[in-house]
Amino acid sequence: GAVVSQHPSWVICKSGTSVKIECRSLDFQATTMFWYRQFPKQSLMLMATSNEGSKATYEQGVEKDKFLINHASLTLSTLTVTSAHPEDSSFYICSASGSSGRQVSSYNEQFFGPGTRLTVL
Amino acid sequence: AQRVTQPEKLLSVFKGAPVELKCNYSYSGSPELFWYVQYSRQRLQLLLRHISRESIKGFTADLNKGETSFHLKKPFAQEEDSAMYYCALVGTSYGKLTFGQGTILTVHP
Numbered sequence: 001g002a003v004v005s006q007h008p009s010w011v012i013c014k015s016g017t018s019v020k021i022e023c024r025s026l027d028f029q030a031t032t033m034f035w036y037r038q039f040p041k042q043s044l045m046l047m048a049t050s051n052e053g054s055k056a057t058y059e060q061g062v063e064k065d066k067f068l069i070n071h072a073s074l075t076l077s078t079l080t081v082t083s084a085h086p087e088d089s090s091f092y093i094c095s096a097s098g099s100s101g102r103q104v105s106s107y108n109e110q111f112f113g114p115g116t117r118l119t120v121l
Numbered sequence: 122a123q124r125v126t127q128p129e130k131l132l133s134v135f136k137g138a139p140v141e142l143k144c145n146y147s148y149s150g151s152p153e154l155f156w157y158v159q160y161s162r163q164r165l166q167l168l169l170r171h172i173s174r175e176s177i178k179g180f181t182a183d184l185n186k187g188e189t190s191f192h193l194k195k196p197f198a199q200e201e202d203s204a205m206y207y208c209a210l211v212g213t214s215y216g217k218l219t220f221g222q223g224t225i226l227t228v229h230p
Binding site for chain 1: 163164165166167205207216217218219220221222223225
């Protein structure tokens with residue numbers, strides 16, 4: 001159980017276009033979803049936290065108008081990179097946490113998606 | 122502010138040798154510490170958490186509050202342990218994970 005999928009797994013787009021990435025929790029209700037960015041062989045950088053039905057909370061330095069996050073249901077969150085530029089090229093990873101039955105503390109375990117490779121030409 | 126430091130970007134050992142991946146943290150309260158692993162071409166997955174005090178795949182990690190460390194250890198490394206390992210911390214802020222820079226472990230035959 002506790003499977004998180006992402007779509008697409010990779011995408012190539014032209015500079016100036018917008019790209020939408022989907023994150024789905026397949027077998028549990030994700031009350032909270034997180035979006036990360038990962039550079040090659042480097043750490044994951046948290047971009048934003050989204051709770052179902054409310055606005056996302058962005059980390060310092062992340063432009064909310066550029067990285068639009070929607071968490072309209074308990075199984076789906078989307079990240080839209082608007083007016084993408086080459087510097088937005090990266091690996092984007094989502095994670096989901098919620099009522100998966102694996103809570104052993106106040107922390108709900110995050111389950112990670114496989115990631116989406118974005119390349120902006 | 123919370124911070125996780127993994128001082129070694131790369132770590133190489135031979136099969137059967139002991140391995141220790143270092144992790145130090147900075148947090149003013151009582152954090153929860155985790156180790157995540159990412160095998161080649163696979164997604165990030167939880168390896169172990171300090172609160173469970175369990176051993177997974179032969180790995181253990183002890184939280185040392187005095188030294189603010191949470192080093193990951195395994196007495197006899199296996200080739201299949203080769204992966205990227207991340208130490209992570211959760212404070213009190215809505216379950217947000219703060220990751221260290223990661224350590225690439227390579228176990229040679």
